[in-house]
Amino acid sequence: MTQTIAKYPDPILREKANPVERITTEILDLAEGMIRMMIESDGVGLAANQVGSRERIFVINTTPHEDKPTPIVMINPVIIDQEGSTSEAEGCLSFPELYITIERADRVNLHAKNTFNETIVYETTGLLARAVQHEIDHLNGVLIIDHVTTDEDKENMEQWQKNMQQKAET
Ligand SMILES: [Zn+2]
Numbered sequence: 001m002t003q004t005i006a007k008y009p010d011p012i013l014r015e016k017a018n019p020v021e022r023i024t025t026e027i028l029d030l031a032e033g034m035i036r037m038m039i040e041s042d043g044v045g046l047a048a049n050q051v052g053s054r055e056r057i058f059v060i061n062t063t064p065h066e067d068k069p070t071p072i073v074m075i076n077p078v079i080i081d082q083e084g085s086t087s088e089a090e091g092c093l094s095f096p097e098l099y100i101t102i103e104r105a106d107r108v109n110l111h112a113k114n115t116f117n118e119t120i121v122y123e124t125t126g127l128l129a130r131a132v133q134h135e136i137d138h139l140n141g142v143l144i145i146d147h148v149t150t151d152e153d154k155e156n157m158e159q160w161q162k163n164m165q166q167k168a169e170t
C-alpha cells in the first residue's frame with residue numbers, strides 16, 4: 001500500500017483488481033489503511049488500486065464531514081441488480097478538482113464480504129448507490145473520464161489533463 005493516493009495517469013488506476021481469496025491480516029491492514037486515507041482526504045470512497053493494491057476491495061463513507069464516520073468495507077463486491085437512472089456531478093480522489101456529470105443507476109443491490117468473512121447483501125440508493133458504482137468501476141479499471149458525455153465536461157477534462165501535464169513538467 002502506498003502512502004499517497006494514486007493520481008491519474010498512474011497506470012495502476014487502469015488495472016483490474018483480483019478477487020480476494022482469503023481475508024488475511026494483510027487484507028485487514030489494507031482495509032484499515034484505506035479507511036484512514038479516505039477519511040483524511042474527506043473522500044466518500046476509495047478503491048484498492050488507488051493505493052497501489054490489486055485486491056478487490058473498496059471502502060465507503062457517505063458522511064465524510066461528520067465527527068463519527070461509519071465506514072463500510074466491501075470485499076469482492078458483486079452487483080445483483082440495479083434500476084432507475086440519475087445524473088449528478090461526481091468527483092474522484094485520483095482527479096483532484098475535476099467533476100464529471102455521470103448518469104448512473106438510482107438503486108443498486110449488491111453483495112460483498114465484510115472483514116469478518118460474512119457475505120452481506122446491501123440495498124443502496126442515493127449517494128451510497130452512486131459511490132458503490134464509482135468504486136466498482138475503479139476495481140475494473142474504469143474512471144470518471146470514461147463517462148464524459150457533454151462538451152462542457154470534455155473541455156474540463158482536457159483542461160485538467162493539460163494542467164496536470166504542466167505540473168509534471170515544472
Ligand atoms: Zn474515484
